[in-house]
Amino acid sequence: MSDLLESLPGHDPGAPMLSVEDLQVEFATAHGTVRAVNGVSYAVGAGETLAVLGESGSGKSVTARAVMGIVRAPRGRVTAGAIRLRGVDLLTLPEETRRRLRGTTVAMIFQDALSALNPVLPVGYQIAEMFRYHRGASRREARRRAVEVLDRVRIPSAARRAGDYPHQFSGGMRQRVGIALAIALDPKVIIADEPTTALDVTVQAQIMRLLGEIQREHGTALVLITHDMGVVADIADRVAVMYAGRVVEEAGAHDIYARPAHPYTRALLGAIPRPHLRGKRLAVIPGAPPDMSRPDEGCRFRPRCELAGPGCADAPPLYDVAPGRASACHEWTKVIEG
Amino acid sequence: MISATVVLIICALAVAPQAFAGWFGHGDPRACDLADSALPPREGHPFGFDVQGCDLYANVIYGARSSVAIALLTTLGTVVVAVVVGCLAGYFRGWTDMLMSRLVDVFLGFPALVGMIVILQTLSTHNEFTVSAVLILFGWPALARVMRGSVLAVVNSEYIAAARGIGAGPVRILLRHVIPNSIGPVAVLAGLNVGGIIAYESALTFLGVGLQTPAISWGVQLNTAQQYFTTSIHLLVFPSIFLTVTVLGFVLLGDALRDAIDPRIR
Amino acid sequence: MGRYIVRRVLLAIPVLLGTTFVIYLAVYALPGDPIRALFGPNQVISPSVERALRERFHLDDPLIVQYGHYLAGLARGDLGTSFSGRPVSEIIRAGWPVTFQLGITAWLMEAVLAILLGTLAGVRRGKAADYTVLAGTTLAMGIPFFVVAYVAQFVFGVQLGWFPVSGADAGWPVAYLLPGLVLALGVLPQSARVTRNSVLDNLSADYVDTADAKGLPRRVVVWRHVVRNSLIPVVSLLGVSLGYMLGGTVLIEGIFNLPGLGYQIFTSIPQHDGPVVVGIGTLLVLVFLLVNLLVDLLYGILDPRIRLH
Amino acid sequence: ACGGTATQDSGDGGGAGGAKTFSIGVTSYFVSHFTPGQSGGSNIDYAVFTPLTAVDSASGQARNAVAESIESEDNKVWTIKIKKGWTFHNGEEVTAQSFADSWNATAYGPNAMTNNYLFADFEGYADLNPAEGEPKTKTLSGVEVVDTHTLKVTLTKPLSLLPYILAQSTFAPMPKAAFTDLKAFDAKPIGNGPYQVTGEGRTTGATKITLQRYDKYAGELKGDAETVEVKSYQDEVAAYRDFQAGAVDVTLVGGNNLTNAATRYKDQLVQVPFPAVIYLGFPLWDKRFEDIKVRQAFSLAVDRDAIVKSLLRGFGQPAKGLAGSTIPGGGAQDCEFCSLDVARAKSLLAEAGGWSGPLKLWTYQDPVNTTILEAVSNQLRTNLGIETITTGTQPVDQLYPNLTAHKIDGPFLLYMGAGYPHLYALADQLFTKGSGTNVTGYDDEEFASLLRKAAAAEPDQAMGLAQEATRTAMAAVPLSPLFQPVGGLVHSKKLSNVTPEFLGGARIAAIKVN
Amino acid sequence: MSAPVLEARGLVKYYPIGGGPLRRVAGQVKAVDGVDLTLGPGETLGIVGESGCGKSTLAKVLAALERPTAGEVTVCGRPVGRLRGRALRRARRDVQLVFQDPYTSLDPRMTIEAIVREPFEIHRDLAPRGDRRARVRELLETVGLNPDHCGRYPHQFSGGQRQRVGIARALALRPRVLVCDEPVSALDVSVQAQIVNLLERLRDELDLAYVFISHDLSVVQHLADRIAVMYLGKVVEIGGEDDVYRNAGHPYTQALLSAMPVPDPGLRGRREEIVLTGEPPSPIDPPRGCSFHPRCWKADERCRAEPPALTAWRGAGHAVACHRPEVWSPAGGTEGEVSATR
């Protein structure tokens, strides 16, 4: 089939596979408007893995959902920014075109595989649907393709298990089904939102290996949202660290672990329990994350930051620290030097 | 909070009808002249007259008393019984659950109207209390089923285990944790049921076992109106308007109540 | 599965026996005199006739003996004889088809309307459609259904002539549409609102995000995924509402002149016709239990997480 | 009527060459039994059966029907000659034996026929209905078959009104075939009337019975329509609705629908004054009503004209006496206290010591009754100043036993129809001690002896004596007549000559189909 | 070592499937299948294991929230197995459970003050009525919450804060043992560190003993004195922190350790990983013999036939349930021949 993305206005083969530019997302709540995402930018190229790190509530998932176009109206709204796939701005496209891109060009893996799968439909059916509504496949053809996909994610005796329901699978297998949904149509970008948080380490390792293989085979761009610093260290090419609705640092994986350029990143790394810290207190970040419904002009990390000075009353821009590295801290030089 | 306002107004009507009945005319629901029988609205009598020649407006206003009393009594009664039964069945499971569930089945399966007729006929006095009692008797099972379901969902949650962990006994767990967390759906359903109750009161009158004239209630009025609606439509329209507004008020109030006891939504 | 059904059916037996006793007790406790009722307002009863009738129907025996007679008959497959002289089994056989057709019609109407309206209201939450459904259902609920029945009969039957005013002569479904609708309206508000809330719950479920993220058309997401899941609580409510409908036939059959069981039981109460009331009442409970067994089985189909053993 | 649905073909009855047919709506009570001993005397009963006599609705006189002659010397022993040539629908000849069989069956206690009491004055009744144990014989000694066409009837006391009594459907004959299966006969009777029941007759669960004209009918009034469809309804209201929709050609209307019918079907409505009275009875056992002045005051405080005019829209006759003019012997203004006189009512009540405490009025469960009772209670409150008036209803089967047991604590609104069209019947039912329907507890020797005399007297004197007895009773005000009810027969345009039967239903055989 | 505060002997917990009145039991989930544990005062026992291996069930049985099918739990020398009603409720005071999910373990309709205050209302002897409010504030402070927030509802707090509320509630009863069932799994690293620190502080201040359940090996390593590894309802290896992490003897422990991600991109691709094949077996119908044998790369006939007992292995207090234990450590490669499937 002719590639839908290529036919869209603004398509540029040289542009990054996915780029998020200054994205802002708001939610209307009983307590007022929550600006959950407040100027997030990141980019990921084909075949590359971008890990998105950050405190709970920092807007990682909301950004991902905005990319997928599933921020729920009427409460949630993308208010500014752009989301580009190879230069095509998704936000300017009509809803129907966006729908046709979902699953075919961008796909998402959700955190909790059990609740992310429809409990009353067989898993095979849920995968087959994608072939039916995007590829116009017949019922039988779609089912055959679904079994193939289940096979690809290493579900044993896939043909037989395609008729089973999600609750009949173990946690690891469910997550593999979730991956199967995402890769079924060979999308160019996969966003994985904490795909292994609920799983134990052996299963987590399996899943991560599987994602790596798929990425290698198809050159998919992968956005991996996670809390687990170990996983990031294992597979990410680049890392974006988010805090309070913004990306506060972006860098290559090696650099971030070796020499963080933002105090938040530094604190995060210090909080990881490591064998040599046994018996000692872990480093913690004092205070609590800011209330997103009462935005603070200025650096959002200021109240919890040991380096905070009067200059921090102005919101820091994303400083270019080094080629491919950026930090949103006025004092990044101090941080990077330790 | 429209719902609360509506319900408050209706309750005010029920408590002190005399304050409202006289707005347009003499306001005495019992001052009747057969010569006016079923006449349409006219000056001083905005709703017209009923078949006995009484002012319909005053009657509708006074009718709130019995109807609302029955609705509230019955709602209260059914909710209490349903909560008790639902809690026992859902919390203790086992035999208690089975017995209660079968009892509920029988009550739900047996034609309630038949049961009501038989019992009311046996009771022979038909006032607000007996009618409410019978409506409660046949009204609790549906609510109890809902309650049981939502209790089942709650008792398996971790905060119940936590309460047990700190040594809370069954009574405390039920009163402090289970009931507040499981009563939401019952509140909504109870709100929905209010309309049904007033309608049922009317059906009982229609069957000759409900409130009877000279008792004044919307049910009695609708029952009479039903016999004359082809010739005197106003007899049907005005009580119906009041009834519907009341019902809507209670439906919304049930929703609001559920939200009010849920701190997550506040 | 098979075991489960057998167990449920066996469990129904004591329930039904209990029901017969309770109804018998209730009819027995009714004040007034069955013989007097049999004769009507101002008829003279000669003592000899009265005595003969009392003997024939065991009316002078204590309750337990009467009930014993009834059970003994039941064991022989004899449901007893009505005071009017007709065997109860014959009355049931004659009335059952009418009630069955009426019940099915009403039930189908309720199910279809509840799901359509509830889904509409849920999907369009907070919009005009939602409020229209709320208002409409409230109206339907607030007005007693005998009033609805008479008005519907007058407007659609007499004035517009779209449906037969009464009687079962027109056959299924024509003769049952209007009474069925009136019956369905009585429970519709509840089931439509349960559907609506269930749809709302499911609309915010995670799997809907997945379905959206898969790029499925909205209508597929709503009907395949959301409605399918939302049906689960609705189905159990539909099971319960059948009980209400069977109860409602008591009035509706009379109003629409349908010679069914509801009408029979209704006319039998003032007659103190114990055997008829007990027979039909128990039958209705039995039907209710069976239908709810079916509903539970259907549950297992709708929700594969539930396994019945 | 408005356009009916396709389900009814009542409109094409007069179609070219089509058989004449119409449908009639009745309440289910009308067709609940057909056996003479159990039937209620509905118009359907009279279509299927013809008794010995019939009461002419115009003149109020009993005429011979199957009877050739009915004669007696002493009003005690009667000789009844039967016309020849009458046959049952199965071809069997109607003989004296047919009558004797029918009567014996009804009078035989263990058969438990509801009309059994009507034979109480026949000789031998006591043997068939002993106070205890099984009767030794199965036949009435007072009914003797002299020959095929002659019956000899012996009564226990003189009763000149026998020809009137014999007009009731209870006294219709039964063929031999009936006695092989009485149950089947009750559902599908074989009568001797102008119409025969076809098909399976009355079946459980069906609301329709088809009548077919019996062409060998020997009576005068042969039916016009070839078939008549009888549809039974829960009540007249339902039947009237079906009439409006065009599904029924003729039906009785009552209550509120009369007004509607009177305007919508002006030329298709036949008014039917019922030979009955609606009255407010007083509990004579109740101390508060011991004083006749109280009863008089109550009677004077009711505005009968307003009730009839406003509530009944004129369909009724405000009572001036016990019986209306439709009943032979009725029409007398024998009720002194039947007109509204508030001042007099008040003063009478005051003379009696005034009223204190609550007052409860009773009636049986019936929408029309309750409406009227409410109006009465409103008037009593306004006119007598009794503030705490309530009303109560009970089902018939509770109310009557409670009345007889003197357990009702207030005046009661009741309906009483004459068993047969004669003032004597009404007075006897209401005022004779021991009568099942004398619920006021009225008991007066002077009245009783007058009525006994009336029974024994020749017809022309009987009337006067009955009237005198009634006056006596009315003077004591055990009850206060309110009005004589009027019903209506409404029929479609294709029918004519719609006339009422005694109980109000349309006389089927008389109806002409255009 | 002083007398143990918590002891479990031969604990077994089976859940019937499809049971109920008049119902035949269709099968059993063998959630916990013969576990022995001892916990000294102030000691921390870490429990790790695959999802579904029975960790939470064990926690509930230890906290006397579930009655064991067999075996005995002894708290401070008192067996709790036969206690009922009031006595049982008293006994529960000494062992408190901290739940995994801070979202579901707090009653959403109670303020946190009410939640923390509830233990005082149940056990009136804990504090006189007048002191309760002060005690609640004190407890909230102890766990690092602002006592002025005590009128708020759980949903107004972050996950870490809620977890602290749960801990404060448990502490109100002055227990000897806290059983923590994955208390940090739902939290992100920075909050996790706060809770871990809090637990350590409380241990020092109050001499609490912990049973600490987690599937995050690094957190367990950080906190625990001894570690028990569970597989399918059984403890397959138990020993001191050092023994288990450096000298793991059971192949399952080895697989777990090898899969543990290390937060250092420099080690990427250089760690040896043992990849387990196959799916975890069902606890309804566990494999015969050693329950790990279907996924074990060195299983032989004996493993298939005979369940291995927990036997001492190397260091003191280190025991392994394997017929052929071998030493392996994630960093130092294998001792002996391990054919790791890649």
Ligand SMILES: Nc1ncnc2c1ncn2[C@@H]1O[C@H](COP(=O)(O)OP(=O)(O)OP(=O)(O)O)[C@@H](O)[C@H]1O
């Ligand atoms: N539907 C919604 N309505 C209102 N606020 C929302 C909604 N969804 C998310 N938010 C808010 O947006 C912010 C960002 O949420 P998001 O889910 O993106 O966080 P996250 O970084 O993914 O956190 P976690 O690591 O816990 O998944 C939070 O403060 C959250 O409360």
Ligand SMILES: Nc1ncnc2c1ncn2[C@@H]1O[C@H](COP(=O)(O)OP(=O)(O)OP(=O)(O)O)[C@@H](O)[C@H]1O
């Ligand atoms: N109430 C119960 N009824 C039936 N089976 C249960 C019950 N609770 C737990 N189980 C089963 O017992 C086994 C052990 O469960 P448990 O929750 O203890 O595992 P876990 O090790 O805590 O897993 P996780 O790491 O996922 O929390 C599982 O197979 C589970 O399905």
Ligand SMILES: [Mg+2]
């Ligand atoms: Mg998230």
Ligand SMILES: [Mg+2]
């Ligand atoms: Mg667990």
Ligand code: NI
């Ligand atoms: Ni099964």
